[in-house]
Amino acid sequence: MAELTQDQEVKTAIEAAEAFVTSYYPALNRLSGLKDLSTFYVKNDPSSPLKPDISLNGNLITDTTELETVFERQPAKTHYEVLSFDCHTLNSNYNVGAPNDLLEMNKLGKKMSILVMVSGSVRYGEGGETKGFTDNVVLVPNWELFGKSPKNNLKKKWLVQTQKLRVVF
């Protein structure tokens, strides 16, 4: 079987990170975006070993509906802005929650776990002071998209398994 090249690994990881960064924070900036927030995360499915692990400013968030409640407390015109991000592949053949027939390495890097570190600013409401935040997320493959028909195209390829967001300034 063809191996995943380092070029391909880096490229795929960056594409995944970029897709996350350019859609997630804009979603936080819109009240309407908050409804879709749960679609960014792995599902809390009791039958799967894959669990979301989310911590916002040290508060452990147990499920994605609670997450919406937390972000809904933000004043109107809250604005998150990404100022830098970087990413590393943690495991190029990630298999937690993978179907049994999918344990082989994917040479396009579709089965990786990826650490994304984001640094940005956030202003809570008009006239609020600008704060700095650091976010760390681990993206993992959305297993629902593997071996399924193309109608799943709308779904996200990568989902957040771990998130550690912290206002740092």
Next chain:
Amino acid sequence: MLERASPAPRGPRNSSPSIRGGGRGGIQKRRGGAGPVRVDKDGDLVMDPTTAGEKRRSGRGQIEGNAPSRGSGRGRGGPSRNASAGVLKAQQAIMRGIGAKQANVLESRITAPGSQLQVDGLNESKAASNPDGGLESLLAFLERKASALDSKSNRAIKIKKSLKKGDSVIITANPEDIAAIQKLDSFSFAGSVLRIQAYETQSPPTKGDKKDEPSPSAQETKERLKAVLASRYDGNLKLLNLSALAQDTGLREMGVFDGTTTTSKIFPALMVVCDSLFKNRQEKRDAIVSVTLADNDLADVADVTALAQTFPDLKNLDLSRNKIAQLSSLDAWGQKMKNLTTLLLTNNPIETQLATLKTDIMKRYPFLEYLNGVQVRTPEEVAAAIEIAKCPIPLAAPDFRDVGQVGENFIRQFIVLYDSNRPQLLATFYDAQSVHSISLSLTGPRDSKGPIPSWAPYIKHSRNLTRVTNLPTQMSRIHRGSQAIQLVWSTLPATRHPDIQTQADKYIIECNPLPGLVDPSGQSPRGVDGLIVTMHGEFEEQNDSTDQALRSFSRTFVLGPGGPGGPPIRVVSDMMTLRPWGTLALPRTLENTQPAANAINPEQQLQEALAIELGRLTGMTANYAAMCLTETRWDLEKALVVFNANKDKLPPDAFMAGANR
């Protein structure tokens, strides 16, 4: 459950004794009084073994003692620091009518000189054929180029406003940005040479029809308005009394209320003069906490919109005895006076609907405590609202869910070794598969303290992917294996991190288990468990300069079990983001969320003012006046009615000695 029981990473075999010596304490779970949910959240970072026990017993979260209080400084509870000095100054300024350097405050307020530039040449450029005439691309060009020219300051130049005026574009920006943009004069833009010069407003707007009246000079007007303000200011109560302006003898003498001139004309002028008496917002906030606009016949606040601009931090506002009929009558103030804690609307048509409007009013004024003398929020609720407004997601103690103290031990060693012996650090925790990169995040907020030391040693390594967009650079700035990492680290400046035992408040360290890492032994196809550790903090850079060079950083490590022949715990990933230095936002401790006990209560101030006024009108003692006002919900007019109805029944001691009954 995972397919394979997690081989929890073992503790390092050969930790240096100095680090392990601390023994207990350190990063570990707290199992304290809090409920079961809290247990997981409370990471505790008490490193000093001699004090750890004590602090623990005090039952609070991590980071004790000298954590700088970043709490309720802004927008709450009235002034406490330097207040008296500020008030004194403001009073003196009002009394003496001095303090303004410009001849005409009214006019100087209208345009801030030196904040506008005229840019010519857009019309001759190729961009002129864009749908918007090229304006957007011109502005983007100016911002980009000016920022690049000014790269030393790491500051993004922003154009605030732009206006096409004939063939020219007039732009507005901060004075320092203006200076930077002006340097682009004669730069070429889309085939055209730009001409950039200071923009002078030809004729500053004059005060309209003033000219054809035999009115006193602007200077004299100003002095008279100052006198009016001085007579209406109560320094003890920090109250500016703007009630019944139409009856003001000072203003009447000026002839402002005869004929056409009304509140709508004089009020903005009053506000401008008032504003000019204060050097800054803080001073104003300290000097004027309460304003009364009672008895001004206001059907809405259109005539007095300037109040909100002038006093955005106002705490107490009395609008009693006006003609305000609905909440929308206050719309002209917009969201500006958000910090109001007391609002009096007694004897306005709106009063009858207050019960139904209460929710909307509370929404509009999120920190409102008293509406018409009725408490609508408790001080605790207000304090909570303020905290939420500052940061809607409460800053909790670090979420530190370690496994077998692996994260704690790693961090302790990392901090010491990164400063003192990077090769040893690499040998202890990194292997041939460890990945490291650095990114710079330079444009975020920071504490504005002096210049930022040069980023030069880091720039060539920065893998900030918002900027580094080509694959070869993206590849070359990720470093794989201890050897490659050592090459980078050897070029980076030496550092000194704060001692984690004595300066725990300089760090926030969080950690939790992370599944699905590569199993270096190759036994588990589903991967093994590890830890993700994030550390936010600062370090001091050792460089040639004598200035202290502080950097803020966030650094994330993914740790997993090591492979055969390698370190027992390996760094899978080590990613660092560097930022300009800023004080770390620490979790809120109990002290920070409690309002200062000795803070002046603004509500009380307003009530005292009303009691004094009632006493003056009736001759009652302050105590009886207060009693009377309490019964009438602090409505002065009703209190007078009650007083007149009952004055014969009052005991003699209800009146001040010598009062004229």
